Amino acid sequence: MNKSIVWLASYPKSGNTWTRIFLANYFANEDKALSINHADRFGFGDSAEPMYRKIAGKAIDPHDKRQILALRPRLLSAISTNGASHNFVKTHNANAAAFGFELIPPQVTRAAIYILRNPLDVAVSFSRHFGVDHAEAVERMGRSDYVTKSNEKFVTEFLGSWSDHIMSWSMTRAFPTLVVRYEDMLASPEEAFEKMLRHAGLPVDEPRLEKAVRFSSFEEVSKQEEEGGFKETSKVSDRFFISGTSGQWQTELAPALAKKIRKQHRKMMKKYGYLE
Template identity: 30%
Template sequence: MTEIAWIASYPKAGNTWLRFMLTAYLNDGPVTSIDQLQTAVPDLHKMLGGGETLPVGDGAGRLLAKTHFLPDVGLMRLYREQTTKAVYLIRNPRDVMLSAMRHMGIPRTDLESCRRFAEDFIANEGHSFWRDHFGQGSWTTNVRSWTDRDAIRTHFPNIEVLPVKYEDMRADPAGWLRRILEFLDLGRPLGDDVIDKAVANSTFEVMRDLERRSALDAPGFSPFGGQGEFVGKGLHNQSLDFIGPDVEAAYRRRAQGDGDFAACLREFGYERG
């Protein structure tokens, strides 16, 4: 039976960057096309857009696949028995918010649009459209549903989950790629030279270059989906003050409150950021 290992996250948490590193590792070279990325670590959302789903046949081996879905989404039930592992990426929701703004083509100079987006994100603990139309829940729900051991095993009884903070991966990409590969157990060499090469072939500059070259036939749209640039600079611990101090204050009130959002931030060390 094919075993599935999910590369899972709330959107804009570093999923594509990790897919690049895994693809570079598996192919022992840089990612040269979006199709190559999709072959090595297929994006379930892109497959659905093309009328496809992941194979669930009797083939051997482990299939890596990307998802932003909550584990209780109906489609994910197709993979209940095949799912054995998940690497779950977690990123500071403030940085998720700002990355999503850029990806949706909202420039920082358009303060009114930035304000509307930020206020929606803060009020809903995530992007309300992703929650209501894409089965991804709020940031809090997505994180909890994948990282709470008892909760995730109600959907995938055979699963092991490795939570990975985006900020830790940024600080030590080679070290964390090694830990991820050891967890995934893909049966390939894990020498320092192999891992360092995969990291070097997956820098943000490399990803941006592929995005620009792949988008030439569709100006204004990213080959990774959406409007605006998908690949940013990987910034973290950013502020919302540029939109307005009241917006930053509203976020801090939510982050320091008594709700599950604040509790989740504390659990993963984001209460100060």
């Protein structure tokens, strides 16, 4: 089986979308910014319900987790053998097993890029995107059995806790994995995205890199969303691209909840420099 999949993995609201928009602009190499609503032409998401329905060749029940998981190996095999040397696949799934099915099979995996963000900021963005209060967001991020609910567009994703998620990806030896902090992407996007391209085994063209960074900037994507909307915007949120900065938690997250996050995720936060 062809190992062509490069996973773009992250916990929700950690910078995955920015990464995919950058890559789309890098691959498109146009003279103007690619529409944010066309970024998925250059990559796949492993939770889109229509893809599972296409593989099944018939109607499916997106709420039937076992049915979806049984179809997953066929879906990933189809992606990995589509003739491309690199297939970038977005996932929020943990690198784990669910109901006996391996979610991230090494036999189709070329490499993985794991995007990490301060969980204090994740909680704020998570709350806004999923339409829950901060306390509920923190509670979900701390659950080892946390899974998303399926709907007509997306099937269930198996996440686990924020800390479990990071460990599942960063500690694997089954395939090469690059861990990149969202905060470092903000500080030096050219350097961060260059590392991603090289890790995936792709050539780096410096002018093309600089242009793709510019075309995927927060100013550009937020302008596009304001003018034409963004199809990935949550139904319970007015905007997808809110600030493009780090540290929002300092003014938005209650001290008690920040303390709870630090207690629950102390080990991983300390490892990646998120504890003062």
